[in-house]
Amino acid sequence: MKYVFLIIFCLGSVFAENIFRPLTLEQAHKFAQKSDKNIVVYFEQENWKPCRLMRHLTFQDKNVQKWLRQSIPIKISREQNSEIIGEFDINIFPTILILNKNKHILHRIEAFLSAQELLKIVNYKVPSVEISVEGHHMNLFGRKHSVKGTMKNGSVELNDISIEFEMPEGIKIVESSWTKKSQSGILKRDGKIHISHLNANEKIEFKIRFVAKFQGKHCIHVHFTNKRISKTTQYCVTSQGMPALLLEAIDEVDPLTVGEYTTYIVQISN
Numbered sequence: 001m002k003y004v005f006l007i008i009f010c011l012g013s014v015f016a017e018n019i020f021r022p023l024t025l026e027q028a029h030k031f032a033q034k035s036d037k038n039i040v041v042y043f044e045q046e047n048w049k050p051c052r053l054m055r056h057l058t059f060q061d062k063n064v065q066k067w068l069r070q071s072i073p074i075k076i077s078r079e080q081n082s083e084i085i086g087e088f089d090i091n092i093f094p095t096i097l098i099l100n101k102n103k104h105i106l107h108r109i110e111a112f113l114s115a116q117e118l119l120k121i122v123n124y125k126v127p128s129v130e131i132s133v134e135g136h137h138m139n140l141f142g143r144k145h146s147v148k149g150t151m152k153n154g155s156v157e158l159n160d161i162s163i164e165f166e167m168p169e170g171i172k173i174v175e176s177s178w179t180k181k182s183q184s185g186i187l188k189r190d191g192k193i194h195i196s197h198l199n200a201n202e203k204i205e206f207k208i209r210f211v212a213k214f215q216g217k218h219c220i221h222v223h224f225t226n227k228r229i230s231k232t233t234q235y236c237v238t239s240q241g242m243p244a245l246l247l248e249a250i251d252e253v254d255p256l257t258v259g260e261y262t263t264y265i266v267q268i269s270n
Contacts, residue, residue: 019059019068020075025084028072032101039103040073043085045093050112054094061115066228067124071098098122127228128154133220133235141212141239144174149235151224152203158226161198165191165208166221175209212239 020042028039044051058064076084078093088097098107109121135147165187167173176187180195187193212218219236
């Protein structure tokens with residue numbers, strides 16, 4: 001079990017190393033001027049415990065990795081780049097410098113930081129969305145069933161959003177609608193909605209009426225996806241048989257001729 005843990009640990013470290021681009025500072029500067037991105041320079045000292053913790057813990061965090069990909073991240077080792085270390089007066093390891101496209105220092109972050117501490121300093125907001133679906137979880141098959149729900153965005157603006165309502169076999173949508181402030185629409189046949197932009201804390205409301213063609217449990221999956229976040233929730237309803245009475249009339253004398261009377265036994269069953 002000890003060896004399995006070590007293998008996973010090392011693989012994670014390699015993954016973190018690949019986040020940093022194999023560029024010199026001058027090459028990163030040229031890319032920054034063309035792309036108008038910041039440069040994130042990570043200064044480290046090999047075999048120094050705080051630096052190892054940054055590699056194995058902080059840089060493993062998915063949100064830290066997303067933040068780094070928005071910039072041009074490079075890594076500079078104390079053992080190999082003494083001139084740059086002296087140019088920026090780096091005396092503490094690890095140190096992170098965030099430079100603009102003109103190589104001016106925007107942030108200087110010294111010593112080990114956890115992922116949460118680092119993201120707080122650089123003011124990186126983690127995207128989030130809440131999806132809620134309401135409706136009865138029991139219905140008669142063949143009858144219309146209504147559900148409504150809300151998708152509320154978090155504190156980060158999102159663009160190019162895809163929303164999909166994955167309907168199970170045996171469910172037929174008879175009516176649908178969605179609204180977002182002044183925008184509104186209906187579900188397409190493929191159950192998809194495309195939203196170009198969603199402001200922070202903005203919400204999308206939707207309503208669906210459907211009919212279950214047969215009995216059983218039916219689950220609708222709602223997928224919310226864009227480049228920064230993906231979330232899925234489900235709503236399930238159980239469709240039961242229609243309530244009915246069977247009336248059966250049985251004549252005692254058969255055949256019955258015109259003008260004669262007969263007696264019928266009426267049986268009623270649920």
